[in-house]
Amino acid sequence: QVQLVQSGAEVKKPGASVKVSCKASGYTFTGYYMHWVRQAPGQGLEWMGWINPNSGGTNYAQKFQGWVTMTRDTSISTAYMELSRLRSDDTAVYYCAREFRQYGMDVWGQGTTVTVSS
Amino acid sequence: EIVLTQSPGTLSLSPGERATLSCRASQSVSSSYLAWYQQKPGQAPRLLIYGASSRATGIPDRFSGSGSGTDFTLTISRLEPEDFAVYYCQQYGSSRYTFGQGTKLEIK
Numbered sequence: 001q002v003q004l005v006q007s008g009a010e011v012k013k014p015g016a017s018v019k020v021s022c023k024a025s026g027y028t029f030t031g032y033y034m035h036w037v038r039q040a041p042g043q044g045l046e047w048m049g050w051i052n053p054n055s056g057g058t059n060y061a062q063k064f065q066g067w068v069t070m071t072r073d074t075s076i077s078t079a080y081m082e083l084s085r086l087r088s089d090d091t092a093v094y095y096c097a098r099e100f101r102q103y104g105m106d107v108w109g110q111g112t113t114v115t116v117s118s
Numbered sequence: 119e120i121v122l123t124q125s126p127g128t129l130s131l132s133p134g135e136r137a138t139l140s141c142r143a144s145q146s147v148s149s150s151y152l153a154w155y156q157q158k159p160g161q162a163p164r165l166l167i168y169g170a171s172s173r174a175t176g177i178p179d180r181f182s183g184s185g186s187g188t189d190f191t192l193t194i195s196r197l198e199p200e201d202f203a204v205y206y207c208q209q210y211g212s213s214r215y216t217f218g219q220g221t222k223l224e225i226k
Contacts, residue, residue: 035215037163045155045163045206047215059213062119095162102210104153104168106175111162 002026004096004109011115012086019082020112022096029077030054032098035105036070036081040092050099051079086116120145120211122218130226137194139221141207146187151210154183154192157220158203166205167192199225 007021022034036048049060051070058070069082079096094112097105121144131137141152149170155163165174167183170190180195194201202225207218 037217044220045157045208045217047208047217050215061214097163102151102168104165104174105155105163105208106165106168108162108164 002107004098004107006094006096006109006112009113009115011117014087014116014118016086016116017082017084018086018114019080020094020096020114022079022081022109024077024079024098027098029072030074032100034070034072034079035097035099036068037095037097037105038092039095039111040089043092046092048081048094053079083114086114088116088118090114091116119214120147120209120216122207122209122216124205124207124218124221126221127219128222128224130224131197132226133197133199135197137192137197137201137223139192139194139205139223141185141190141192141218143188143190143209145211147190147209147211149186152183152185152190153208154181155206155208156201156203157206163206194223197223 005023010018030053033050035050038046048064051058053072072079096109098107099105123142125140152170154167157163171183182193184191204220204222206220
């Protein structure tokens with residue numbers, strides 16, 4: 001079945017970086033954009049950006065430019081999101097989600113909790 | 119950046135009632151690029167509606183979307199117990215995606 005499986009929870013210190021993975025299965029990885037969306041505790045959804053797994057091209061939300069890096073490894077159908085210079089307000093659940101041609105994010109990963117604390 | 123404002127913030131209704139959720143954009147949004155999601159506690163969001171009015175695969179027909187321009191609506195015709203959750207609208211425009219702040223649908 002179609003699924004996205006994300007890496008496990010992370011605890012990081014302020015100023016560190018975190019890299020979250022998202023492994024796709026059950027569909028053609030290069031046929032769908034992969035988005036990253038985060039959700040701080042008790043808050044709403046915040047779009048971070050997408051990567052085109054076919055070309056490697058990226059599109060980041062303005063807030064995250066220079067701060068987030070999205071990559072992929074097509075040989076293992078896995079997308080990655082790396083966030084640097086972490087602060088306490090980066091504590092959130094990070095989701096990956098696929099999309100085909102602006103038809104909505106129809107499959108989501110289970111989420112990865114990233115906690116930033118000294 | 120297009121800002122989406124959802125109302126009400128919280129909606130208290132009983133099972134069997136009709137729910138109407140609003141999403142207003144700060145500037146015109148292409149209907150092709152307006153989606154709705156449902157999120158339950160501890161779960162990832164679930165796509166309900168894309169293209170303003172098309173139901174995603176497996177979504178019951180009690181969910182419907184409508185609207186154009188700057189005003190969009192999600193309607194749940196007869197609430198089931200499993201429908202009580204938080205709902206988000208989302209748009210794509212000018213190469214950017216944004217989400218509304220969410221409407222919490224709670225049992226009255």
